[in-house]
Amino acid sequence: MTLVDTLQTSFKAVLSYRLRSLLIILAMALGVAAVVMLTALGDGARNYVINQFSSIGTNLLVVLPGRAETSGSFLGAVLGQTPRDLTLKDAQLIGRLPQVRRYAPLNVGEAELSAANRLRAVTVLGSNANLIPIRHMKLAQGSFMAQGAGSNAQIVLGAKIAKEFFPRTQAVGQRIRLGDSRFLVSGVLMSQGETMGFNTDEIVIIPIDYAQTMFNTTSLFRILIEAKSHSEIEPAKQAVLAAMKQSHDGEEDITVITQDAILSTFDRILQALTMAVAGIAAISLIVAGILVMNVMLVAVSQRTAEIGLLKAIGATSADIRRLFFAEAVLLSMAGAILGFLLGQCGSLMLRLAFPQLPAWPPAWATITGIMVALTTGVLASILPASKAAKLDAVNALGKK
Amino acid sequence: MIRLTAITRTFHMGEQAVYALNDINLQIASGEYVSIMGPSGSGKSTLLNILGLLDKPDSGCYELDEKRVTDLSETEQAQIRREKIGFVFQSFHLVPRLTAAENIELPLTLSGIPSEQRQIRVNEALQAFELKQRAQHRPAELSGGQRQRVAIARATIMQPSVILADEPTGNLDHQIGAEVMTLLENLHHRGTTLIVVTHDRELGARAHRQIGMRDGKILTDHTDDAG
Ligand SMILES: Nc1ncnc2c1ncn2[C@@H]1O[C@H](COP(=O)(O)OP(=O)(O)O)[C@@H](O)[C@H]1O
Ligand SMILES: [Mg+2]
Numbered sequence: 079m080t081l082v083d084t085l086q087t088s089f090k091a092v093l094s095y096r097l098r099s100l101l102i103i104l105a106m107a108l109g110v111a112a113v114v115m116l117t118a119l120g121d122g123a124r125n126y127v128i129n130q131f132s133s134i135g136t137n138l139l140v141v142l143p144g145r146a147e148t149s150g151s152f153l154g155a156v157l158g159q160t161p162r163d164l165t166l167k168d169a170q171l172i173g174r175l176p177q178v179r180r181y182a183p184l185n186v187g188e189a190e191l192s193a194a195n196r197l198r199a200v201t202v203l204g205s206n207a208n209l210i211p212i213r214h215m216k217l218a219q220g221s222f223m224a225q226g227a228g229s230n231a232q233i234v235l236g237a238k239i240a241k242e243f244f245p246r247t248q249a250v251g252q253r254i255r256l257g258d259s260r261f262l263v264s265g266v267l268m269s270q271g272e273t274m275g276f277n278t279d280e281i282v283i284i285p286i287d288y289a290q291t292m293f294n295t296t297s298l299f300r301i302l303i304e305a306k307s308h309s310e311i312e313p314a315k316q317a318v319l320a321a322m323k324q325s326h327d328g329e330e331d332i333t334v335i336t337q338d339a340i341l342s343t344f345d346r347i348l349q350a351l352t353m354a355v356a357g358i359a360a361i362s363l364i365v366a367g368i369l370v371m372n373v374m375l376v377a378v379s380q381r382t383a384e385i386g387l388l389k390a391i392g393a394t395s396a397d398i399r400r401l402f403f404a405e406a407v408l409l410s411m412a413g414a415i416l417g418f419l420l421g422q423c424g425s426l427m428l429r430l431a432f433p434q435l436p437a438w439p440p441a442w443a444t445i446t447g448i449m450v451a452l453t454t455g456v457l458a459s460i461l462p463a464s465k466a467a468k469l470d471a472v473n474a475l476g477k478k
Numbered sequence: 479m480i481r482l483t484a485i486t487r488t489f490h491m492g493e494q495a496v497y498a499l500n501d502i503n504l505q506i507a508s509g510e511y512v513s514i515m516g517p518s519g520s521g522k523s524t525l526l527n528i529l530g531l532l533d534k535p536d537s538g539c540y541e542l543d544e545k546r547v548t549d550l551s552e553t554e555q556a557q558i559r560r561e562k563i564g565f566v567f568q569s570f571h572l573v574p575r576l577t578a579a580e581n582i583e584l585p586l587t588l589s590g591i592p593s594e595q596r597q598i599r600v601n602e603a604l605q606a607f608e609l610k611q612r613a614q615h616r617p618a619e620l621s622g623g624q625r626q627r628v629a630i631a632r633a634t635i636m637q638p639s640v641i642l643a644d645e646p647t648g649n650l651d652h653q654i655g656a657e658v659m660t661l662l663e664n665l666h667h668r669g670t671t672l673i674v675v676t677h678d679r680e681l682g683a684r685a686h687r688q689i690g691m692r693d694g695k696i697l698t699d700h701t702d703d704a705g
Binding site: 079080083087090091094095383384386387388389390391392393394395396397471472475 | 575587593
């Protein structure tokens with residue numbers, strides 16, 4: 079029997095037993111669709127986080143006081159003791175390193191903002207002019223410590239704050255009180271919404287020395303650094319560590335986190351998560367495989383008389399085996415294709431429902447899903463096919 | 479040319495051994511028309527199954543066209559079934575989901591004959607067995623006589639040298655049965671060896687050679703003088 083005839087004969091059988099075929103195809107399709115959609119979800123989440131992380135800066139390094147137990151673990155730095163504070167002098171030292179394009183010292187606090195008859199608490203960032211470009215923030219109006227302006231008492235308002243306090247008038251040029259000091263509004267941030275759980279629409283930015291006076295501190299919360307290029311990130315980190323060690327009397331008491339390292343950590347974690355989810359979805363394919371096996375076994379016993387007849391008119395055992403095998407493969411293939419389409423449709427719906435989530439199924443997952451479906455289908459049909467092939471012709475013919 | 483020497487076939491039903499065929503020696507020349515008669519359980523079907531290579535004897539030798547077929551591999555036996563033997567069964571054994579034409583086409587497909595040639599030969603067969611109008615009907619939509627005609631068309635489409643018919647008229651009424659026998663006899667007239675198992679003495683008598691069986695043995699073997 080030729081391959082084409084085998085496939086055609088099996089195809090006819092697939093069409094003849096509609097309900098059974100539909101059941102198998104559906105089971106396979108749901109498994110494949112689950113793999114495609116869940117990995118789309120996982121990969122979408124991964125890309126979402128990476129995008130968010132990338133949007134906070136480029137070639138970003140963060141210096142924080144305290145020594146991490148093992149380099150790279152910033153949990154240790156957060157929990158560890160801080161033997162020595164970071165100071166503005168440290169920041170200036172770092173700013174002079176050749177690998178550093180620009181730096182921004184950072185202090186964070188809370189204060190009350192008031193103007194006219196309004197009053198509210200706001201998060202206050204104290205920094206220099208570089209904060210805006212380093213953190214990829216944009217000004218909708220005005221400027222922040224424009225060149226030559228020096229660090230006079232100027233303030234930049236988050237978009238929402240500006241709207242709250244100056245709903246009708248232009249915010250830039252207005253006077254406003256923060257804590258006990260008066261400030262001149264020099265700029266308004268462009269609305270960015272929330273990135274990484276931090277809403278820049280509801281902050282205000284003031285020069286670092288005003289912030290340090292206001293919060294009565296000489297130490298810095300962080301120093302943000304932008305390296306000159308991606309390849310300078312690691313050298314910059316080493317240079318910062320060396321410079322700080324030297325200026326801190328030979329003690330390594332700071333931690334440098336690179337955006338890159340965090341990014342790749344997140345990337346790894348979320349990648350692993352996606353794979354785990356894909357694995358779970360793949361289990362449904364195994365279940366589908368078991369279903370294929372059972373349904374095919376039922377098909378063999380239903381068609382016992384037919385198998386006997388085929389043998390009587392000269393089919394070899396191999397012919398019979400191939401016929402049932404081809405049937406299972408055709409069904410699995412149809413299931414895989416339908417599942418692929420369902421999965422793509424599902425991913426599209428996800429993207430439509432959650433526009434921020436780039437839920438594209440990764441190619442590896444799609445291919446793996448389809449391959450697993452086909453492999454399970456093929457494996458699941460081995461037993462029924464060989465059972466059919468082994469049937470004794472005389473006994474089989476006797477069955478009705 | 480068929481030669482059976484000391485063929486035995488035993489079935490075991492628990493403790494008990496049933497000698498379905500007990501030391502059968504038989505020689506049938508090419509082009510003979512043989513009827514096999516005997517009471518139920520006398521081994522007629524078992525003999526036919528062994529002749530058709532559907533069953534293997536426990537001992538003895540079966541030669542078909544001077545070739546020992548008992549020793550052939552499964553695949554070689556399948557090839558002989560395909561090319562030299564045509565089976566006709568009492569219960570027709572048509573594939574219910576296939577049309578009459580598709581049922582007739584099956585042996586050609588199994589032999590790997592190209593589709594265009596298959597169509598030509600199936601059409602000829604449909605014509606010859608007056609099934610043209612029923613080509614696209616499924617077995618369930620056919621009468622018993624039509625079903626058996628489809629089965630005979632299928633058994634002969636490969637132009638086998640031997641037709642084995644196991645009570646081909648058993649499920650048909652007398653007149654239709656006689657028509658089916660005439661169809662089979664027409665094949666014999668064209669040179670095919672025809673071996674028919676039947677209960678019907680009258681139909682059995684139409685064969686030139688009548689074999690009587692009982693308890694797995696050949697009791698009588700009578701050949702008409704007319705030949
Ligand atoms: N598969 C089988 N298993 C057990 N016994 C069988 C089997 N096939 C046939 N027999 C026994 O062999 C004997 C001959 O059967 P069979 O050739 O079918 O007789 P007939 O066709 O003449 O009625 C019977 O006694 C029957 O019960
Ligand atoms: Mg019988």
